[in-house]
Amino acid sequence: MDDIEGKILSNKSIAPGYCLLRVRLSGSMGVVRPGQFIMMKIPDGGVFLRRPFSIYDYQKGVLTIMYKVVGKGTEQLSKAIKDTPVLTLGPLGKWFVLDKRRVPVVVAGGIGFAGVYALIKKLHGKASIFFGCSTKDEVVLLKDAMPFHPLIATLDGSYGFRGNVIQLLKKHLNGLKDKNVEVFTCGPDNMVKSLKGLIEPHGIPCQVLLEERMACGMGLCFGCVKKTTDVQEPYKRVCKEGPVFDLWEISL
Ligand SMILES: Cc1cc2nc3c(=O)[nH]c(=O)nc-3n(C[C@H](O)[C@H](O)[C@H](O)COP(=O)(O)OP(=O)(O)OC[C@H]3O[C@@H](n4cnc5c(N)ncnc54)[C@H](O)[C@@H]3O)c2cc1C
Numbered sequence: 001m002d003d004i005e006g007k008i009l010s011n012k013s014i015a016p017g018y019c020l021l022r023v024r025l026s027g028s029m030g031v032v033r034p035g036q037f038i039m040m041k042i043p044d045g046g047v048f049l050r051r052p053f054s055i056y057d058y059q060k061g062v063l064t065i066m067y068k069v070v071g072k073g074t075e076q077l078s079k080a081i082k083d084t085p086v087l088t089l090g091p092l093g094k095w096f097v098l099d100k101r102r103v104p105v106v107v108a109g110g111i112g113f114a115g116v117y118a119l120i121k122k123l124h125g126k127a128s129i130f131f132g133c134s135t136k137d138e139v140v141l142l143k144d145a146m147p148f149h150p151l152i153a154t155l156d157g158s159y160g161f162r163g164n165v166i167q168l169l170k171k172h173l174n175g176l177k178d179k180n181v182e183v184f185t186c187g188p189d190n191m192v193k194s195l196k197g198l199i200e201p202h203g204i205p206c207q208v209l210l211e212e213r214m215a216c217g218m219g220l221c222f223g224c225v226k227k228t229t230d231v232q233e234p235y236k237r238v239c240k241e242g243p244v245f246d247l248w249e250i251s252l
């Protein structure tokens with residue numbers, strides 16, 4: 001797979017420390033499925049390795065990603081202006097698989113929303129959405145999902161439910177657990193661990209999008225492995241066998 005060249009159309013700050021980047025690609029990415037990601041870099045930008053980002057949206061040759069500034073690569077990206085050239089490799093990885101017999105429940109924490117938004121869009125109102133973040137400043141990340149009436153938790157109680165998203169989900173679990181639900185999730189490790197603890201006794205199926213540091217993104221370097229319950233081959237590459245996994249097969 002080769003990089004696709006692109007040029008930045010817009011790169012806006014949407015909340016403190018969060019940006020939305022739109023890139024016009026010079027070639028097609030082909031079919032893109034919810035949960036897949038791209039590896040992106042700015043050529044000659046001083047950061048050698050590409051960085052992985054979920055495909056937030058892809059339409060008519062325009063790729064959108066939502067990202068949080070956490071280090072050198074995302075800092076550099078946040079400063080890139082309109083018309084800056086970028087290199088994009090993708091779509092990469094496995095995607096969320098939908099089972100029409102199940103009622104989808106999406107659970108996201110913070111920038112984990114970027115990993116599940118394409119799924120929410122595809123489900124177009126059929127999913128119950130639970131989102132958690134620190135303060136109301138981050139609620140703006142959910143702007144595109146607002147038509148689907150997400151339930152929102154903030155740690156400081158400045159918007160919606162006061163507490164974390166798993167506490168919020170717990171309040172609604174009685175109404176959900178008898179409905180043949182399947183959970184789709186992306187968020188910080190602690191959130192995913194709490195989610196596992198909450199839904200495990202109820203045997204609820206769950207697909208999780210894992211975010212691991214990546215070097216190649218294409219299955220070559222084994223820099224992104226995660227331990228699973230597979231006895232024969234316990235270590236799976238997040239970029240190749242993931243990033244979407246069955247939660248019950250992951251050792252957290
Ligand atoms: C499949 C996948 C999809 C992703 N989608 C998105 C997305 O849509 N939006 C987004 O903002 N981020 C996403 N990420 C995470 C993103 O790739 C990292 O935040 C980014 O690579 C950090 O680069 P940096 O150079 O700014 O930070 P670095 O300087 O490399 O690291 C800064 C800090 O962030 C930590 N860190 C770096 N990468 C990761 C990671 N992958 N997971 C957890 N901690 C990390 C480091 O340990 C360090 O503490 C995704 C990651 C994966 C694997």
Ligand code: FES
Nearest residue numbers: 217219221222239
């Ligand atoms: S990042 Fe190289 S194998 Fe996954």
